[in-house]
Amino acid sequence: MTTAPAPVVPGSVAATAPRPTGPRRRRIRPARVVLSAVAVVVAVVWVFPVYWMVNSSLLPQARLQSREPNFFPTNGSLHNYADVLDGTGFFAALRMSLVVTLSTVALVLVFALLAALAISRFRFRGRKSFVIAMLFIQMLPAEGMFIAQYRMLSDAHLLDRAIGVTILYTAAVVPFTVWMLRGFVAGIPAELEEAGMVDGLSRTQAFLRITFPLLAPGLVAAGVYAFLQAWNEFTIALVALPSDASQTLPLWLRSFLNASVSKGVDWGEVMAASTLIALPVIVFFLLVQGRMTGGLVSGAVKG
């Protein structure tokens, strides 16, 4: 009797509306606590390998081989790090990695910026084919080309040379960075540059003084992307740098582990070596991550 007219009265809708939210809020709280706990547990599980790497790197071999694992690096030391740095190869590999990575970043930024300007500031014949080609090329796996790349570098006597890998890395990274920078260039109105030209700047001056500074976040994002790709790359380096004397850090880490297998791996040293490679990347990644997503989002909104 009383429920029948209720839906007809408009006021009852407003009256019932808060009612579901009331109990829902009360019901959600325990659910939220459970979900929060799940989130924290998942976070701990996910971060565990990274933690375990750092933890093990601080412990001596004897303690790593004990029956019970050491979950905290109590009385740990940096001894393993000293051993890794004193050992053979780390600094040579670091040097190779730095040369290859920095050259790649420099070349990629110049090449990609020029191409991004072309496709976002001009309409020309072949523009669309170029864009499609870039998008497909960035998807091609290194594994589908590395045999031919190996032959090519070997024929050109560029195996084990930084310049050979740098060329391959640049070509591998340029397509995506063109695409990335295109969004940033498109986000800067050409009218700004034109206004500068009306005020008497040449086209080059207008670009350098107006557009270029506005592109800085885009270039940082593209540079970081290129840096991480080149620094972490393993597959192309494996075929292009076959000799032990010309390894980059990822190749060196693998050899470092394999060299110790026969005499029983000193996992503390191996984890110290892993940490040495990973830590700068992680710090770098976390520092720029916020700025990168910010840049990417603003590019997406404007572009």
Added chain:
Amino acid sequence: MSATSTVASDPAADAPDRRREQPPRRRRRPRLPYALLVPAVAVILVAVGYPVYWQVVTSLQEFGLAQQFGAPPTFVGLDNYARLFMDPSLWAVVVRSLLFCLVNAGLTVGIGVALALLMNAVGRVPRLVLQVALLLAWAMPMVAAVTVFKWLFDWRSGVVNWLLVAIGLDQYQGYSWLAQPMTFFLVASLVVVWMSVPFVALSVFAALTQVSDEVLEAAAIDGAGPWQRFWGIILPMVRPVISIVLLLQIIWDLRVFAQIRILQDAGAPIDQTNLLGNYIYELGLGRQDFAGASAVSIFVLLLTVLLSWPYVRSLLKEDEA
């Protein structure tokens, strides 16, 4: 008079302006955009174009030991392809790669979406904790990550075996995970999923934050329960992002090479653990069968282009917008 003249002159003044502005870009500087593309195109032609061309040619030739020592290559048509595709060992690798790829891509996207929903459901602090954990895993260099997993699963003092024994599974005392193909791929999958989930989870979470609260509130007021809101509103709105990350994950998991290669160092049976990339590597650099390796490479490249097509099309739409 004055009113009509300004109204009339405004668009008139605008139009010639635009006409004056645009054609010079096309007519006076027709070469500039092409010149800007030269460095990028040149490096790609050298490092991608030539190798692909070489592989196409080599895959149609006999390229054996005689050719290694300078004999001219002979054209054999599709013989290399026929030879390989009659070879059951290649098919074993193809099936293994596809299985590995689909299982891992499915797991990665499934877990990634679940974590994205979790981040969306919890408060600020637990969300931040989870985000930082995911970012740390995402930032790990691949070689370091695989090395750490080798240590976690070490047969002698690995923490995983210790944990399994501690909960009463005594058969894992000294268990060698990387020596059997099944458990080898279990560890490989764990590494791949662990490294790939953060990208999926954070991308989908970013899409979830774009779902407007007002729409969800309106639906709640109209009586939609949490499940209805999820299936009717949230899922359709993030579906484009999910399909793109699933596609990318499939393409990326098809090319898993380095992780397998590094895990194999621990003494795995190579023949039973090779994926497509490893097979090409062994065929080319191991057995010096460059023709065969080229043929399989072309197969992998064609497969990638085919799979990438929907992704490229979606990006192109963004370009035209």
